[in-house]
Amino acid sequence: MDITDETSSDAALLREHALRWVEQAYDDLHELSGRAHPQGFDPDIAREVAAQGFLGVMVPEAKGGTGGGLAEMAGIMEAVGRGIVAEPVLSVGGIAAPLLARLETPEADAFLAQLVAGESTAVLAHYESARGFDRSVTTGARQDGADVRLSGEKANTLDLAGADTLLVTGLDANGRLGLYRIDPAAEGVTLKIYRTVDGRTTASLTLADASAERLSGSDDIAALVDETLDAAAFLVCAEALGAMRYLVDVTADYLKTRKQFGQTLDRFQVLQHRIVSMLLATEETAGVVEAVIDAKQPRRARAIALCKTVTARSARYVAQQSVQLHGGIGVTDELKISRYFKRLMMCESLFGDEDYYTARYEALRPPA
Amino acid sequence: MDYPLPELSAFRLDVIRFVEANLPADIAEKVRLNIEPEKSDLYRWEQILNGHGWFCGHWPVHAGGAGWSPLKRYVFEQAMAEAGAPPLQPFGQAYVGPVIIEYGTDAQKQRFLPKIIDSTEFWCQGYSEPSAGSDLAGLKLRAERKGDHYVLNGQKLWTSYAHWADMIFLLVRTSQEDRPQKGVSFILADMHTPGITIRPIITLDMKHHVNEVFFDNVEVPVENLVGDEGDGWKIAKFLLATERLIVAETGKARRLLSQVRTVAENTLEAGKPLFEQSAFRRAFTEAEVQLQTLEAFCARQLKGVAQGKVLGFEASLMKIRGSELLQSITELGSRVAARKGLALSPEPLPEGSNGEQAEPTEASALLSEYLFQRAATIYGGSNEIQHNIVSKARFGF
Numbered sequence: 227m228d229i230t231d232e233t234s235s236d237a238a239l240l241r242e243h244a245l246r247w248v249e250q251a252y253d254d255l256h257e258l259s260g261r262a263h264p265q266g267f268d269p270d271i272a273r274e275v276a277a278q279g280f281l282g283v284m285v286p287e288a289k290g291g292t293g294g295g296l297a298e299m300a301g302i303m304e305a306v307g308r309g310i311v312a313e314p315v316l317s318v319g320g321i322a323a324p325l326l327a328r329l330e331t332p333e334a335d336a337f338l339a340q341l342v343a344g345e346s347t348a349v350l351a352h353y354e355s356a357r358g359f360d361r362s363v364t365t366g367a368r369q370d371g372a373d374v375r376l377s378g379e380k381a382n383t384l385d386l387a388g389a390d391t392l393l394v395t396g397l398d399a400n401g402r403l404g405l406y407r408i409d410p411a412a413e414g415v416t417l418k419i420y421r422t423v424d425g426r427t428t429a430s431l432t433l434a435d436a437s438a439e440r441l442s443g444s445d446d447i448a449a450l451v452d453e454t455l456d457a458a459a460f461l462v463c464a465e466a467l468g469a470m471r472y473l474v475d476v477t478a479d480y481l482k483t484r485k486q487f488g489q490t491l492d493r494f495q496v497l498q499h500r501i502v503s504m505l506l507a508t509e510e511t512a513g514v515v516e517a518v519i520d521a522k523q524p525r526r527a528r529a530i531a532l533c534k535t536v537t538a539r540s541a542r543y544v545a546q547q548s549v550q551l552h553g554g555i556g557v558t559d560e561l562k563i564s565r566y567f568k569r570l571m572m573c574e575s576l577f578g579d580e581d582y583y584t585a586r587y588e589a590l591r592p593p594a
Numbered sequence: 595m596d597y598p599l600p601e602l603s604a605f606r607l608d609v610i611r612f613v614e615a616n617l618p619a620d621i622a623e624k625v626r627l628n629i630e631p632e633k634s635d636l637y638r639w640e641q642i643l644n645g646h647g648w649f650c651g652h653w654p655v656h657a658g659g660a661g662w663s664p665l666k667r668y669v670f671e672q673a674m675a676e677a678g679a680p681p682l683q684p685f686g687q688a689y690v691g692p693v694i695i696e697y698g699t700d701a702q703k704q705r706f707l708p709k710i711i712d713s714t715e716f717w718c719q720g721y722s723e724p725s726a727g728s729d730l731a732g733l734k735l736r737a738e739r740k741g742d743h744y745v746l747n748g749q750k751l752w753t754s755y756a757h758w759a760d761m762i763f764l765l766v767r768t769s770q771e772d773r774p775q776k777g778v779s780f781i782l783a784d785m786h787t788p789g790i791t792i793r794p795i796i797t798l799d800m801k802h803h804v805n806e807v808f809f810d811n812v813e814v815p816v817e818n819l820v821g822d823e824g825d826g827w828k829i830a831k832f833l834l835a836t837e838r839l840i841v842a843e844t845g846k847a848r849r850l851l852s853q854v855r856t857v858a859e860n861t862l863e864a865g866k867p868l869f870e871q872s873a874f875r876r877a878f879t880e881a882e883v884q885l886q887t888l889e890a891f892c893a894r895q896l897k898g899v900a901q902g903k904v905l906g907f908e909a910s911l912m913k914i915r916g917s918e919l920l921q922s923i924t925e926l927g928s929r930v931a932a933r934k935g936l937a938l939s940p941e942p943l944p945e946g947s948n949g950e951q952a953e954p955t956e957a958s959a960l961l962s963e964y965l966f967q968r969a970a971t972i973y974g975g976s977n978e979i980q981h982n983i984v985s986k987a988r989f990g991f
């Protein structure tokens with residue numbers, strides 16, 4: 227990477243700012259407070275997070291953001307992982323806001339400012355229950371005079387339960403993919419809410435002729451949605467990297483302090499080797515994350531597929547071994563290790579797991 | 595799936611049919627959805643088994659059991675688990691029961707064994723302490739003799755189901771000796787004695803399995819000492835040897851694997867069942883291979899026991915593979931659950947929300963089991979410790 231490059235130094239500054247904020251201001255009480263809220267995060271803290279400017283990083287300055295890209299957002303997400311921040315930074319700042327900004331329609335621009343300011347949240351519901359990690363959709367948009375109505379089944383989606391606005395993809399009569407805005411309280415909208423493994427929430431969405439407002443223009447936005455989901459998958463890898471780095475640091479410290487058989491655990495060679503394997507997995511992840519930032523289109527999609535494949539594998543390994551090396555204390559909810567373990571499970575599979583991205587990496591192989 | 599012990603396959607089918615016919619539906623549903631059964635559920639089921647002569651079947655006939663061989667007991671327990679019965683809590687029937695039968699006085703046998711068999715007294719195991727994890731000899735809980743009582747002071751940690759228990763069997767320090775293994779005694783205490791305090795510990799599956807137990811001047815009558823003072827380590831080794839026969843939960847693995855299959859068949863990926871997807875199917879088949887390998891390995895070891903062989907380091911090998919297998923099967927389950935957003939439990943609906951109450955699912959049951967199984971390579975001697983045991987016992991390293 228060219229260190230004199232202006233954007234990359236901006237990215238480094240943002241990353242440092244975000245890491246410092248997490249270190250100093252985002253304590254355990256912040257992290258756990260979402261458990262008491264039905265949406266899985268505390269709305270007051272979500273506004274605090276927004277005030278840090280994390281949500282507008284990928285929005286152009288002309289639209290109220292700071293005009294960064296994936297490199298800048300990756301630094302923020304690494305901090306999110308480092309502190310296992312529960313508020314919807316990715317859902318809003320990494321997905322909804324940049325997607326809306328790129329639609330270039332007055333309807334989308336109209337509420338972008340509120341999102342960036344943290345005054346309201348919007349979450350993209352794209353994946354469908356019958357499709358798993360596959361990105362194609364069957365949700366249909368029907369023109370009803372001046373209105374549009376949507377019907378379909380959207381799969382469990384992170385943070386959807388706490389969204390003021392649902393951003394839903396659907397196909398119109400001509401088979402073109404569009405983005406629609408739906409009020410969660412509207413008739414024909416049913417959300418089923420679950421606690422996720424890491425204490426946030428996910429909700430499935432059933433739409434039965436629900437009233438919607440079209441946000442995208444008349445063009446098909448399939449390519450844009452595809453890029454958005456790739457970006458989301460990548461940002462989750464940056465998040466995982468932050469969590470993995472934390473676990474490696476904390477586990478190494480623990481091995482140096484815990485005593486059994488009259489010596490500290492760091493004296494046992496099998497554990498020395500294990501933590502080195504954890505470090506290796508983490509550093510490999512750092513490598514593939516950086517490679518995505520360096521990759522230019524059209525190679526970026528394949529770089530992301532590689533990145534998510536490697537990150538999923540590494541996240542699982544580092545999470546499992548951190549718990550193992552802590553022994554009994556590692557499986558308690560009270561010790562943060564288990565909560566990082568669970569966040570890394572989310573990172574491993576959000577927007578597609580190792581299998582999905584290995585297949586995608588293969589499918590995107592350039593012709594020989 | 596084939597079963598490796600043809601001579602016991604009729605018995606295995608009997609057990610499976612018995613469970614199907616007699617396990618109360620509400621308990622079966624809890625097992626299926628991995629909802630923690632109540633103590634009364636376990637008692638209900640144990641009493642049904644006891645009515646059929648199948649609870650404590652591995653105890654000798656003179657102690658009220660059926661005198662099953664280790665092989666028959668293995669087949670019984672695995673068949674029960676495979677058929678979806680809740681796991682029998684080991685602390686009474688599998689752990690302290692055989693210890694009392696072997697080392698107890700007649701008075702201890704009369705006092706404790708009947709209440710284990712008829713499920714009226716619940717036991718827990720108090721070995722581990724903050725300083726005594728992998729290195730059990732680091733235990734510090736003091737028992738001082740004062741007249742016809744021992745007075746206990748100290749702390750136990752990770753005590754499973756202490757919150758249900760009426761009795762606890764403990765390793766305590768009765769004297770300071772040159773070697774830490776000496777001076778350890780095995781004693782039985784009533785959990786309702788004044789001075790015992792229990793603090794729950796929630797594990798990463800968000801359930802309450804384990805506890806901290808504090809002892810503050812707890813008086814235990816001397817007649818509750820098992821064996822002599824200083825026999826604790828020997829008795830603990832005896833218990834370990836009996837415990838070893840049931841370390842590999844192949845029956846539970848069968849049930850979980852079949853549950854993985856069910857949820858993968860009912861979960862669609864790009865419109866087709868996930869079970870049809872080649873990468874997933876390959877991983878599933880691999881887990882099945884591991885399971886059948888472990889069954890074959892266990893069958894071979896237990897047949898050896900039937901011919902008089904004493905299991906040593908082989909039990910550690912069974913524990914290593916058994917725990918790894920449950921972890922890999924439930925990890926596969928978590929891959930299905932990942933397609934449902936890693937939903938762990940339904941969230942009660944917020945007031946006035948435009949929602950519908952979600953139901954617990956089999957996918958989240960597997961997910962929760964995956965979380966708990968992370969402990970399987972830690973408790974009962976971690977897998978690192980098992981490797982140490984084998985390298986020492988087998989190769990003299």
Ligand SMILES: Cc1cc2nc3c(=O)[nH]c(=O)nc-3n(C[C@H](O)[C@H](O)[C@H](O)COP(=O)(O)OP(=O)(O)OC[C@H]3O[C@@H](n4cnc5c(N)ncnc54)[C@H](O)[C@@H]3O)c2cc1C
Binds near residue numbers: 484487755803972
């Ligand atoms: C769910 C659960 C239920 C339990 N139930 C009970 C119960 O009912 N009663 C009871 O008495 N105890 C119980 N335990 C305690 C259990 O037996 C201990 O957790 C276990 O012995 C490990 O001890 P520790 O947790 O202190 O880990 P530590 O001993 O601190 O180990 C930490 C890490 O270091 C490794 N390590 C330690 N020593 C060595 C070595 N020499 N070489 C290489 N690696 C090493 C371990 O493998 C582990 O990875 C339970 C534990 C759990 C998690």
